[in-house]
Amino acid sequence: MLKLYFAKGSSALASHLLLEEVGADYTAHEISIQSGAHKEGAYRAINPKMRVPALETAEGIITENPAILNYVAATHPASGVLPDTSFGRAQADAFNAYLCATMHVAFAHKLRGARWADTEQAREDMAAKVPANLRDCAQLIEAHYLKGPWILGDQYTTCDAYMILVPQWLSKAGVDINEFPKLAAHRDALMSRPATQTVMAAHDL
Structure with a gap:
């Protein structure tokens, strides 16, 4: 199962949307920017950039929307969200x-x-x-x-x-x-x- 780390209203909205769109098996974990949770040790161990989104996969962590979007598309080929050529x-x-x-x-x-x-x-x-x-x-x-x-x-x-x-x-x-x-x-x-x-x-x- 994939784990998406996101903050409400942040740019993580894009990765969250694609996960839902392709029917991925995932859970979403909110990181409160307002409370400073993105700067705490637990999240810094996940993403030292201290930003969202971050996607936890069986192979490791992926950060940055373009990379996450490509990964989700490539691992869900039946969804057709990745161009064919x-x-x-x-x-x-x-x-x-x-x-x-x-x-x-x-x-x-x-x-x-x-x-x-x-x-x-x-x-x-x-x-x-x-x-x-x-x-x-x-x-x-x-x-x-x-x-x-x-x-x-x-x-x-x-x-x-x-x-x-x-x-x-x-x-x-x-x-x-x-x-x-x-x-x-x-x-x-x-x-x-x-x-x-x-x-x-x-x-x-």
């Missing part, structure tokens, strides 16, 4: 890397500015840029990467599970997702799926 898998990896390394980091500047800046003024300047930066990311996805109805076209993949975070980031930054009709339609399609509804409830969303 090498090029398709590379496309999925490229998109997921963009969400991880660019859009998530752009959002993190709103709440986690202390990671990059020491002065209050610098952190305020970073936070002020978040809505514009997220709009740029959303527009790029809207124009070039949402082939529809899912990210890579007709097939629901790891990319679509990761996309569950985008409406959350936009909303928290005060950006109306309805500025981007394709993204709004994708969100609605995701929210209509039973797995999404189950996981959103588990995260109190």
Whole structure:
């Protein structure tokens, strides 16, 4: 059985969603960021980065959403969430890397500015840029990467599970997702799926 370590409302939502979507045999263990549980020894032994998600497997621990998503997809081939071709898998990896390394980091500047800046003024300047930066990311996805109805076209993949975070980031930054009709339609399609509804409830969303 797999064990997912998550915090409610965190980026672990994406990995949690894919586990539910593919029907994985897993349990979910909440790590309270608010209480500092992610910094305590028990969790640091699982993930020394002190972040979520982390996935415990029979072979060891996997961290970072892109890696967890790929592992879950690869170990549940009947689910069809992993593209069939090498090029398709590379496309999925490229998109997921963009969400991880660019859009998530752009959002993190709103709440986690202390990671990059020491002065209050610098952190305020970073936070002020978040809505514009997220709009740029959303527009790029809207124009070039949402082939529809899912990210890579007709097939629901790891990319679509990761996309569950985008409406959350936009909303928290005060950006109306309805500025981007394709993204709004994708969100609605995701929210209509039973797995999404189950996981959103588990995260109190």
